[in-house]
Amino acid sequence: MAAGRLTARSDADLIEASKRGDLSAFEEIYAAHAGRMKSIAFHLLADRADAEDAVQEAFLKIYRAAGAIEFDSGLAPWIYRILLNCCYDTGRKRQRLAESPLAAEPAAIPNNVPLQMAIRHALGRIHTQHRMVFWLFEVEGFRHSEVAAILEIPEGTSKKWLFEAKRELKRLLTESCP
């Protein structure tokens, strides 16, 4: 996984210290995860200010609920589950989740755009859950076991949804570029 990932032991230490009110320990958790959290939040909300609000709300909830964390599946899945929850809240409050450029049905993909832009465009047209798995696995670099823990689905389902996402994307991309 990407740089900044913490070991299970240090996760536990940092959470324990955070529970005692040690904000420098909590800042380490922030430093390790905030970048990726902003990216995921932006993917869901399509707005940087909303994404920052969701990440801030997530960290406040994480700090408040630190006493309840169970380390069975590690700190990261728990953190990202809280983030997704905050994004859904922010999206519902501001009515942007359903209307975002990624979630809305866009027009056909122009056939002269670079592949990366075309993929971004096509992602808005594929199944929500498949898109989320594609984003977490291919864009953010989580392993299938981590995606499964974050989305609370079996690991096999994560693999299946990734395949479906890529198949849908391939279809959309080849349709647009005959």
Added chain:
Amino acid sequence: MTFDCKDLERALAVPELLPDAREHAKVCDVCRRELWLWGEMSAVAPGLREDWETPDLWPNIRQTLVAQQQAAKPRGWRGSFDWRMIAGIAAALTIAVSIFMMKYSRPTPAPGTPRDSDFLTEQTLKEVEQTEAAYRASIDKLTRLAQPRLSAAENPVAVAAREKLLVLDSEIDSMRSAVNHNRFNTQLQAGLAEMYRDKQDTLKEILQRAQ
């Protein structure tokens, strides 16, 4: 095996078939392009990641947390004045209670009899647990009403709501487990109540949307 264009999809799902697919792609432009695209999607995907500077984000979070910590602590400086006042009141109360006890002393309660302070804490806990039971009853009722609408709908908002409820249920389970180990912890109880409120609000919103 004779590999045909129609086998390509299966080959993408089964890595063992990929060498055959690559052989076939040497003589088939369409499959060559699809194979290239399949690999290229993974190669370019990390570039979709959004990254931007947010120098104010951590200071904002830290400031909020510090404010919350201070609000939870006893008041600071005004303490020196308040403390003297409180100490005076406490001393006066101690004297009054001592006189009262000497005058109307009762036999010592049997061991195991709850003291007043324990009783008050138990009483508060009982009220919290009654409130929790009321939340759960309300949530069960709302869930029964919202379930048919939730499971039928496939729009992004319904999918998001379903996912949120799953996440909330998991958080509530974790928090309940923590509360069961430490029933008198006010913060845990408050956290659990907030999650119940969140779930209740989410269910209400689903029902309002459906109307």
